[in-house]
Amino acid sequence: MSAHTVIKHTQHTAGLCRYKFLFGLLCLLFMSDIRADLLSATLDYHQGNFKEAQHEFQKLAYLGNADAIYNIAVMNLHGQGVEKNKAQAYAWFSLAADFGLLDARDTAMLIARQSNNKQPLDDAYNALLKQLSFQWYDQQLRPELNASPAPHASPQRSYTVEPKYPEHAYQNGIEGWVWLEFDIDKSGAVTDISLIDSYPKKTFDQAIINAVKRWQYQGDSKTLPYYNRSLLYHFTTFKGKQYEQSFKSQQREYNEKISDLIDAAEQGNALVQYYIANWLSSEEYNASRLLKYHWQQANANSELLLRSAVNGYANSQYRIGANMLRGEYGKVDREKGLNWILLAAQSGFANAQYRLGQELLNSQYVDYAPNKALTWLKAAAAQGLFSAKRELALLLFELKKPPQQINEALNAALAVDSEHPQLLLLKAKIQAVSNKPLAAQKLAASALEEARNRNWDQSNIEQFIATLP
Template sequence: MLSATLDYNDGNYSEAFAEFSRLAKLGNEDAIFNVGVMFLHGQGVEQDLAQANAWFRLAADFGLDEARDAAQLIAAQTEHSTLEQAYQALQKSISFRQFEQTLQPIFSAEKFTEKNTEPPLRIHTVDAKYPQSAYEKGIEGWVWLEFDVDASGAVKDVDIIDAFPDKTFNRAIYNAVRRWRYEPYRVDGVAQNYSSRSLLYHFTTFKGKRYKASFASQKKQYQRKISELIESAEQGNALVQYYIANWLNADEHNATKLLRYHWQQDTASSDLLLKSAINGYPNSQYRLGTNLLRGEFTQTDRKKGLNWILNAAQSGFVYAQYRLGRELLDKRFVEYDQDKAKRWLTMAANQGHFRAQRDLIDVLIENEEFVQAVNYLTLALEHDAQHPDLWFSQSKMAIKRGDKALASDAINKAIKYAKEREWHLAKLQAYQQQHKL
């Protein structure tokens, strides 16, 4: 929204019109209003009062009173049937009802609103060690990560999606999370892998006297910066809205305490995340989508969740591309589509995303596309040469190609490496027995 507004103010009307139009499809009421303004004045598009009226009426549907006034001014000097026809035509592609049904979340202050959306219960935790240099300087931050949990409850394949400050806390939380254990996730009594556990982990200097001293010395500096951030967020800066949403997700940060003076409502973090997503920021779109899938701070809604993830994926956000492919492979849901899943996994795999390469290999093996499977297997093994899943995939491919010696060697390596990592063995051992390897 901010970049679109800057383009408009600089007279780059064609670029601004394209950006506003894209944001309008996400339900951004200010962008919808601005499209109306550009139709009204013929900026970046041919002047059309009927279209201007239609877009103003649409913005009014989203709650903008000034848009309703603008639509009424046009209606007073234009034939009603022409205006109504344009408005009805617009409703077929963009409408508030459509936004409510496909994108608008219903937020809750509770973290998990439905029992069946809860992730596995963590039963063993290793605390992340606060980096000494960051602690002594009073630096606070967060790390957003995703990982899978295997059927034994072991954490596997950790992804650092984003962090603030960048790289300050990444290694600390990465080393800790890899040693966590979860209660095995079961479906109909059978232990299953749990894909894409998402976590926003905060580091805070809230430590008694040291915290009070650091807060007192930094308070004026914080307040000046916070005021600038608030103004930037209110102007539609999606990146700032996203960062503030992440800060508001914690309780004990110095910055959080000052931000809460301005954003006091229980759902403030989610509200800002939605604004950032509507303003077109892929990180926010993806996080909002994952929240909707899992029921975190919002009512669970798979359709809306996938729609937000799709928007992020279409922007090239690799984690969204992987997640969309992963979700489309889940046979429990009507969206199951292996061909679409394969396309999204391929996009992510080609950007070097390890989990996408890992899962794509199995899809390619199932479809007997062995040359491509070997290519991605080679890339994935360069990332982790002792990954049990990769050697299991190697064994499955060897069986399909009639090479039992290679299959035996690969499954033995898979079991060996899984034992070393304390990962689930039953599936590997059952496969070994089934094929007499």
């Protein structure tokens, strides 16, 4: 067996890992917490931290990361972080081959040819398949990225206000994006906007939020209300006449930075893969126009987003899951979509925890589980996510939990938005249950007035008021 079999640190090639801090365009990326991914695991490996590397590769293997599977095989072959075990090495190389790595198949066959007894090899492989297999990944997680999006009934935007490009960002040629989710009520009004992520942080957030608040949608009873509408909005200087020529003047500088981006993505940096996926989803960035020289396929953004998700990045896992729930990859796939969202939720991603809680409250599906939903909503609310705080208070009331629990959750949500119509209505319902009709009437009237001020749907409030004596 060759002593030169080395671990993989890219999605395609084997070799020694190199790493350097990126600059300029990438500086904000590395101000975030760096989570375990293929690159960090590879760094641990090359620094001799084999047990830590083995642990990280194992986590990535169960996400379907073929390179991590290959690397576990290498470590078993050479006894790095584990006892040297050719049977285990054979099993993991064979599994990596199942995931599409042809050189892994060659190595597995070489191990088999050099073994006097092939039975232990087959036993190890069959035992591994009971824990992890490509068939399992295919059935539980793998999206069909090349498929056309499924027809999806959704409300159509009938009134739009374009966000104002922040003056300081425009003057300095700063580009970026904001990822939002929001609900649309029965009347077509946008409610409860949630900021998921943005780049650069806080530069464009308020501009898009102020605009989206005024958007209006139209639909029928099948499409409204609509929950968790996702929006990735791009702010690009390419849109402005002042920067029409910036592509040529900045091309040399951009090329240097783009080269660093490509290196980081190919080495397995999940965060960079996620950011590039976002940039590639728009044609209008100067940066994205250069990135497309390297990633030329039509669905490159989806491919990189999946690589980031398989590489353990929760933001990407959540978006992949949400896309599958919407049928972005050929059909609506609830099981796979929820599996990806669960992975993100287990990583502590608050929006995924909230979404999972919401999905488990949908009684039309067999996975309906209000008590599990309660657990996930509590987790998201504990991280300060307002939509989770709101939903938690409503659910506790619906499940007839002790009044103290309901009031604590309600007060926590009201501390964020003291005049939220749904919360004021809930407070009115609590008063009605407590046989305090006058207090209930007063609170319901306040809820109705605030709903009118926000141009939100008022039908639920009016229905409740009609039940009061």
